Every structure is written in C-alpha cells, then in structure tokens.
Amino acid sequence: MKIALSTLAGAALALGLISGPAMAEDQGIVVYNAQHESLAKEWANGFTKETGIKVTLRNGGDSDFSNQIVAEGTASPADVFLTENSPAMALVEAAGLFAPVDADTLAQVPQEYQPSSGKWVGVAARSTVFAYNKDKLKEDQLPKSLLDLADPSWKGRWAASPSGADFQAIVSALLQIKGEAATADWLKAMKANFTAYKGNSTVMKAVNAGEIEGGVIYHYYWFGDQAKTGENSKNVGLHYFKNQDPGAFVSVSGGGVLASSKHPKEAQAFLKWVTGKGGQNVLKTGTSYEYAVGKGAESNPKLVPLADLQAPKVDPATLNSKKVIDLMTQAGLL
Numbered sequence: 001m002k003i004a005l006s007t008l009a010g011a012a013l014a015l016g017l018i019s020g021p022a023m024a025e026d027q028g029i030v031v032y033n034a035q036h037e038s039l040a041k042e043w044a045n046g047f048t049k050e051t052g053i054k055v056t057l058r059n060g061g062d063s064d065f066s067n068q069i070v071a072e073g074t075a076s077p078a079d080v081f082l083t084e085n086s087p088a089m090a091l092v093e094a095a096g097l098f099a100p101v102d103a104d105t106l107a108q109v110p111q112e113y114q115p116s117s118g119k120w121v122g123v124a125a126r127s128t129v130f131a132y133n134k135d136k137l138k139e140d141q142l143p144k145s146l147l148d149l150a151d152p153s154w155k156g157r158w159a160a161s162p163s164g165a166d167f168q169a170i171v172s173a174l175l176q177i178k179g180e181a182a183t184a185d186w187l188k189a190m191k192a193n194f195t196a197y198k199g200n201s202t203v204m205k206a207v208n209a210g211e212i213e214g215g216v217i218y219h220y221y222w223f224g225d226q227a228k229t230g231e232n233s234k235n236v237g238l239h240y241f242k243n244q245d246p247g248a249f250v251s252v253s254g255g256g257v258l259a260s261s262k263h264p265k266e267a268q269a270f271l272k273w274v275t276g277k278g279g280q281n282v283l284k285t286g287t288s289y290e291y292a293v294g295k296g297a298e299s300n301p302k303l304v305p306l307a308d309l310q311a312p313k314v315d316p317a318t319l320n321s322k323k324v325i326d327l328m329t330q331a332g333l334l
Contacts, residue, residue, distance in 0.1 A: 028054030029079040029266050032069065034062045035124070035253060039288040040082060046282060047273045053266050062088035062165040063321075070095045074260040079267040082123065082255050082274075085169035086115075087321035089254035093119045099259040105272040113252050113293040115317030120256030122316070123274050124283055125291040127309050128170050128249045130158075130239040131222060132214035133207050142239045146174070146216070146247025150189030159195040159203045159215035162333040166200055166218055166251070171328065172319035173249035177312055180327070187331035196333075201225075205232045214239075218251070223289035223302060242310035250311040253290065 028048075033040040037059050044055035058078070060068075066088035069076055076097075083089055092098060098119040106118055113122030132142060143149055149158055160167050175183045195212055197203045203215035204222060225233040241247035255274055257267040273279050280297035283290055291306050292299045299306065328334045 028056065029261075029263050029270060030056050030058060030077055031080040031082060031270070032065045032078040033057045033059050034065050034081075034083045034088065036084075036288050036290075039124075039282065039286060039290070042282045042286055043274050043279050046278050047270050050273065050278060051269060053269065055270065066091040069097055069258070073097065076258055076260050078258055079261040079263050080255060080257055080270055081120075082253070084126075084251075084253050085165050086122075086252045086254050086316035087169055087172050087319045087324070088165065089120045089256055090115070090317055090319050091321055092256065093117060093317060097259055098256045099261065099264060099268075101257065102268045102272060105268065105275055108272070108275045108294050110293070110295055112313065113316075115254075116315050117317045119317070120254045121271065121275055122252040122293045123255040123271075123279070124253040124288070125250050125293050125306070126166075126218040126220055126253070127240065127291070127304070127306075127311070128247055128251070129217060129219045129222070130214050130241065130247065131204050131207050131217050131236050132239055133210055133212075133235055134237045135235060136210060136213045139239075142214075143247075144241070145243075145245045146170075146241060147178075147186060147245075149193060149216070150186050152193070155193045156195070157213045158193065159197050159206055159212045160190075160217075161197050161199050161203055162190075162328060163196075164199060167216065168321065168324050168328070169251045169319065170216065170246075170249055171324045172321060173251075173312065173314050174246040175320060175324060175327070176314055176318060177246050180323070184327050184331070187327055187333060191331050191333055201232070204236060208232050208235045210235070216247070219303070220289040223300075224287065227287060227289070240304060240309060242308075244310055244312040246312060248309055248311045249314065250291070250306070250309060252293070252316045254316070 062083045101121045200217040261267045280292040280294035283292040
C-alpha cells in the first residue's frame with residue numbers, strides 16, 4: 001500500500017469497508033489495527049483477560065488507516081491506532097490527531113524506539129535484510145551496503161516490493177540518513193536494476209526459487225516460514241548490513257491513542273499493557289517473529305539480537321512518507 005494522503009472522498013469511501021460501525025461506550029475500545037492480525041489478537045485477548053476491558057479490532061493496512069483517520073478527524077470511532085511501520089504514525093501525528101502518550105508508558109520503551117514528540121510509542125520492530133539465494137550468491141559476493149544495489153553490476157539481480165508500506169519505510173529511512181539528492185539517485189538506479197514483486201513474501205519466494213539472486217525485505221518473513229514448513233525459504237539466507245548502513249534500518253511499529261477517543265483512560269491502559277511485560281512477552285513466545293522493544297523485554301531467541309543489528313539512528317517521527325511517495329513516483333517505481 002502506498003503511504004500517501006488520499007483525497008477526503010476516497011478515504012471517506014473506505015470508512016465502511018474498514019472500520020465498520022462505531023461501538024457503544026460500554027463495549028470497550030476500538031483499535032484500528034494495521035499490525036499482523038494474529039499478533040494484535042493476542043495483545044487484545046491478553047489485555048482483556050487481565051483488565052476485563054473489551055477490545056474490538058478493525059483490521060487494515062498502514063496507509064489505509066492513516067488516511068482514514070485523517071479523513072475522519074475528530075469524528076473517528078477509533079480509540080487506538082497500531083501500525084507495522086512508523087511513517088503511517090507520523091502522518092496521523094502531523095495532522096494533530098494523537099493525544100500524548102502517558103509518561104508511564106513512554107518510560108517502558110527506550111528512546112530509540114519512540115518518536116521524540118511522545119505522541120505515540122514503539123510497540124514492536126522489524127529489521128531490514130537482504131534475502132539471498134544461497135546457491136547463487138556466496139557471502140563474499142553480497143552487497144556491503146544497501147547503496148551498492150545501485151551499481152550497474154546488480155542490474156537484473158535483485159528484487160523488492162516498492163508498492164508496499166514496508167519498502168517505503170526503508171526508503172523513508174534512506175531519505176532521512178542520506179538526504180533527498182542521494183535518495184533520488186538511488187531510486188533512479190533501482191528502477192534500472194531491480195525486479196518488482198508484490199509483497200515481501202513474494203520476493204522471498206522468488207529468491208528461494210532462484211528467479212532472482214536476492215531481495216530487500218524484512219527479517220520476519222524468513223523466520224515465519226522457517227517456523228512452518230520452510231518450503232519458501234529453504235534456499236534463502238539472510239544478510240544483515242549492520243554498520244549503521246541505511247540497509248540496517250530497524251522499522252518501529254507504533255501505537256497511539258487518538259485525541260478524539262471517547263475512552264482515553266482505557267485506550268492509554270491498552271497501550272501501556274502492550275508495551276509492558278505482558279504485551280512484549282507475546283513477541284517473545286508468539287509467531288510474529290517481530291522484535292520486542294520494551295525495556296528489559298526479550299525477543300524470540302531465534303532472532304539476531306537488536307543490539308547486534310547496528311542499526312542507524314533514525315527519529316521515527318520525522319520519516320517523510322509524502323516525500324518518499326513523490327520521489328518513488330518520479331523514479332517510475334510507483
């Protein structure tokens with residue numbers, strides 16, 4: 001999905017398709033959920049079990065919901081917004097539609113996994129990786145930087161899913177780290193070099209099948225497939241760029257309470273639970289294979305530790321999704 005502001009008419013048309021009817025006040029909170037449905041369901045069930053507060057999930061995509069919330073404004077029936085990537089959170093924040101997150105909740109998450117504004121908070125994270133076919137590429141042949149993929153030697157050899165919010169978040173980080181001119185040049189070279197697929201899982205399947213040598217995706221697609229049959233990842237290795245490279249970007253999944261929430265106390269309590277011991281433990285023991293970001297929280301032991309990823313420092317509140325859409329469109333990628 002594209003991370004861009006829709007027209008009010010288009011967003012309004014989506015209201016009934018995504019949100020459904022608003023809930024009565026005595027029925028708990030409504031969460032617009034763009035996270036994995038299974039993960040959000042575990043969070044909701046755990047929170048309800050502990051507090052007795054009902055959670056109704058409305059499932060959709062990052063950009064769909066962020067645009068919808070902007071269109072709904074103060075009339076939104078949602079109490080909480082959860083995303084996979086932070087640019088969607090930044091879009092809603094820029095519209096002034098988030099309430100400040102309670103200080104107790106912010107205190108549960110390290111500063112690098114929350115925006116400097118305190119208007120929303122990190123709830124999970126995922127790492128950028130270069131997935132490669134182990135029969136086609138050896139370790140000494142892998143790109144040392146994401147920027148290396150712009151070199152003509154990589155023409156026709158790598159893939160990505162440019163229309164997805166995941167990849168656009170990665171480009172947002174590249175824009176923040178390297179600036180507009182360097183990002184525009186890289187995207188132009190990407191257009192010449194890469195093969196487009198729809199979805200990270202499709203990119204990984206193509207790499208696994210030997211259709212392409214490698215692809216830029218998030219780590220958890222590989223771990224999730226390995227935990228099942230491994231049939232779509234058995235020939236795939238993961239390369240972590242590290243060294244504060246743009247390709248080592250760790251995307252923060254966000255949670256925020258809408259300023260228009262009719263149940264602000266309950267909504268804040270939900271966010272506190274998700275970022276606390278109960279919610280973060282779901283990431284350790286569940287099947288999402290996303291990183292836990294709470295202070296002292298442990299991620300699934302199969303994952304490369306967050307501290308070892310050597311990710312670049314990026315303020316998630318400043319990721320500019322609109323500029324990324326413009327640049328990718330100009331490069332012919334969207």
